Amino acid sequence: MNDYRRLILVGAGHAHLHLLSRLREYRQSGLRVTVIAPGPFWYSGLGPSLLGGDAEPGDDTVDVRRMVESSGAEFLEDVVTRILPDQHAVSLRDHPDLNYDALSLNVGSCITGPPGSEEFATPVKPISRLLELRQRLTSRPRSARPLRITVIGAGDAGVEVAGNLRRLLGHLGQAYRITIVSPGRRPLENQPPRAAELLFASLAPFEVHLLMGHRVTQVGPEAVTLDSGASLASDLTILATGVHPPELLRSSGLEVADDGALKVNSFLQNPNHPRIFGAGDCIHFDEHPLPRIGVHAVRQAPVLHHNLRAFLAGTPLRAYRPQRTYLLIRNLGDGTGLLTWRSLVLRSRWALVFKNWLDARFVQRYQAKGG
Ligand SMILES: Cc1cc2nc3c(=O)[nH]c(=O)nc-3n(C[C@H](O)[C@H](O)[C@H](O)COP(=O)(O)OP(=O)(O)OC[C@H]3O[C@@H](n4cnc5c(N)ncnc54)[C@H](O)[C@@H]3O)c2cc1C
Known part of the structure; x- marks a missing residue:
């Protein structure tokens, strides 16, 4: 009989990536680690560049299978x-149930929208959907009539995706009219008003319009319906309506918050089931x-990383201090980045250069560990 203890990591997202790069430490502590994920890691910070055509999948992904297996x-x-x-225990789609001594959940978040979205809209997550969208638009025959696009949501993801869709269509020589629809009073509502002013300046030269104070109530194949009852013609509808945790957590009977997120204490540990930890968007x-x-x-x-090993070794856990x-x-x-930090809000080319440098450094660090 095996006397190892088993740690299961579910999801290979932004939170687990660091753990995957240090799997040898678990093995050295006598632990068996199993990582369950449906595919490679996609870095969200470069998602908009991927859509706009300034990044390729190789710039934005980490081969997590290789990373895990090279650590044994x-x-x-x-x-x-x-x-x-x-x-x-956990149940899997294609494998038998697995037992764990400790379980860590990093299953990210999903986007849902008004009725019809699932059939007729493209969500901005998972990030791989942005690449599919680029490929779809690139292979589509050009039309003389402007392509009518609706982006539902004027938060960070909505404005980045709208801007980079515009960039892509500009490269492709396809005329367009993009409308960003949101019930808020202004875009980027959780930022100082200056952020919205700088965004307006960025969009002004282009056929990108903001329709604020409106909610989309229905998505169809060729139009979206607004809460006013009006219909807006839409050849392509993008969903950037904000994220919520996957249904898996609630449907498994775990203790979740109103939005379905796994409740964790300051140790990132579920209070009712101390063997279960979680991190990222799903908590x-x-x-x-x-x-x-x-x-x-x-x-x-x-x-x-510290707490999973400490829990299994029976030593003190550390608190996460956000x-x-x-x-x-x-x-x-x-070609510009909109930067916010404390009360500082600015838009510049250098901000984008800095972002691209930070993002590339992050991905390359983990790509190197998979070698
Ligand atoms: C377009 C866009 C741009 C963004 N830009 C930024 C940015 O610049 N800066 C920033 O801080 N945030 C940004 N975000 C937010 C950021 O994407 C999320 O906060 C981040 O992805 C959360 O990471 P995570 O580790 O929780 O989950 P993720 O990185 O999403 O990973 C979750 C993983 O779990 C896997 N998974 C899900 N369900 C299961 C299951 N049942 N079994 C096994 N595996 C499963 C998924 O396949 C995925 O690999 C952006 C978001 C979007 C949409």
């Missing part, structure tokens, strides 16, 4: 369909809910 751990290309917390951090941004997923990773401020730079698709 087990990789299962699969998805978890149910967590059985009382049995300390509800009990001390105070965190914005669903990659920055938190990445910062949680070293704490998660930073209050963080730097965000959006790629606006016009």
Whole structure:
């Protein structure tokens, strides 16, 4: 009989990537690690560049299978369909159930939209959908009539995707009219008003329009319906309506917040099921809910790495202390980046150069570990 203890990592997202790069340390502690993920890691920060044609899949992905197997751990290309917390087991789509001594969930988030979205809209997540969208538009015959595009949502992802769609269509020589629709009063509502002013300046030269104060209530094959009852012709509809955790957590009977996120304490550990940890977009951090941004997923990773090993060794856990401020730079698709940090808001070419440098450095660091 084997006397190893098994750690299962579900999802190979921004939070688990750091752990995957240090899997040898788990083995040295006498642990068997199994990683379950449906495919490679996609870095979201470069997603808009991927759409706009300034990045290629090789710039934006990490081969996690190679990373895991080169460390002597087990990789299962699969998805978890149910967590059985009382049995300390997970069910998978294509493999038999697996038991764990500790489980870490980094299953990210999904986007849902108004009725009809699933059939007729393209979500901005998973990031691989942005590449598919680029390929679809590139292979589509050019039309003299402008392509009518609706982007639902005027948050960070909505404005980056709208700007980079415009960039792509410009390269392709395809006329377009893009409308960003949002119920808010202004785009980027969670940022100082200056951010919206700079965005307007970026969009002004192009056929990209903002329709604020409106909600899309239905998506169809050739139009979207607004809450006013009006219809907006739309050849292509993009969903950037904000994210929520996957249904898996609630349907498995885990303790979740109202939005379905796994409840965790400051140790990133579920209070009801101490063998279960979580990080990234799929958690509800009990001390105070965190914005669903990659920055938190990445910062949680070293704490998660420590705590999983400490939990299995019976030594003290460490608390995650979220930073209050963080730097965000959006790629606006016009060669500039919109940077926000504390009260600083600026738009410049250098901001985008800096973002691209930071993003490439992040991905390349982990690509090198997969070698
Ligand atoms: C267009 C866009 C641009 C963005 N830009 C930025 C940015 O510049 N900076 C920033 O901080 N944030 C950005 N974000 C937000 C960022 O993408 C998320 O906060 C980040 O991806 C969260 O990382 P994560 O580790 O929680 O999940 P993810 O990195 O999304 O990984 C989750 C993983 O879990 C896997 N998974 C899901 N379900 C299962 C299952 N049942 N079984 C097995 N595996 C499963 C998925 O396949 C995926 O690999 C952006 C988002 C978008 C949409």
